[in-house]
Amino acid sequence: MSESPLEALLERVARLEDAELARNLLHAYAEILDDPTPEEVAALFTEDGVLSVPAGDFVGREGIIAFYRDRLGPGASEKRHFLTNVRTRPLEPGLVEVASYFVFTAREADASGLGWGTYLDVIEVADGTALFRRKTITPHVNTDLVRGWPAH
Numbered sequence: 767m768s769e770s771p772l773e774a775l776l777e778r779v780a781r782l783e784d785a786e787l788a789r790n791l792l793h794a795y796a797e798i799l800d801d802p803t804p805e806e807v808a809a810l811f812t813e814d815g816v817l818s819v820p821a822g823d824f825v826g827r828e829g830i831i832a833f834y835r836d837r838l839g840p841g842a843s844e845k846r847h848f849l850t851n852v853r854t855r856p857l858e859p860g861l862v863e864v865a866s867y868f869v870f871t872a873r874e875a876d877a878s879g880l881g882w883g884t885y886l887d888v889i890e891v892a893d894g895t896a897l898f899r900r901k902t903i904t905p906h907v908n909t910d911l912v913r914g915w916p917a918h
Contacts, residue, residue: 777859785854787896788862788889795898796847796868804834811898812890818902843872843879861899862889880915881908 769777791810798806808830811817817824817833824833852866864887872879883905890899907915 780859781856784856784860784862784891784896787891787894788854788864788887789852791889791896791898792849792852792864792866792885792887795901796849799845799847799870802834802838804831804838807831807834811901815898816900817898818900820905843874845870845872849885857888860891862891862896863887864889877910877912879908879910882906 795807795810798810808827811827811830814826815830817830819833824830848869850867850869852864855863855865857863864885866885866887867882868885869882870880872881883903886902886904887898888900889896909915
């Protein structure tokens, strides 16, 4: 038996709302990274969320806090993050995959930096709240403006 046009429309609207909440989570992540605390970043993940980076997987909020505490500690540069080419794909009700590119600028005492890469996120949406279930960060370039990014 097929669903009614109204049921189909309601399911479509729910998928669109989930996708928009997921997209807004990426914005919140980028905004928090501009003036972060490890706890604020980890609060964007589910309790059992996974942060996957080239150095390995960091599981649960405590693992994610430890990762960001190591990267955001003394001597960390001031950064601004930008997201581009955001694509959402519903996986199932309440679960959205979001792929995007990121770019960041960095400012240190004696250098200016630039970097970019990709995010691939699985985002859980429940009761109007979106949280990362899994965030995969794949850096492509991280350089300063003197070295640049030559092809070799």
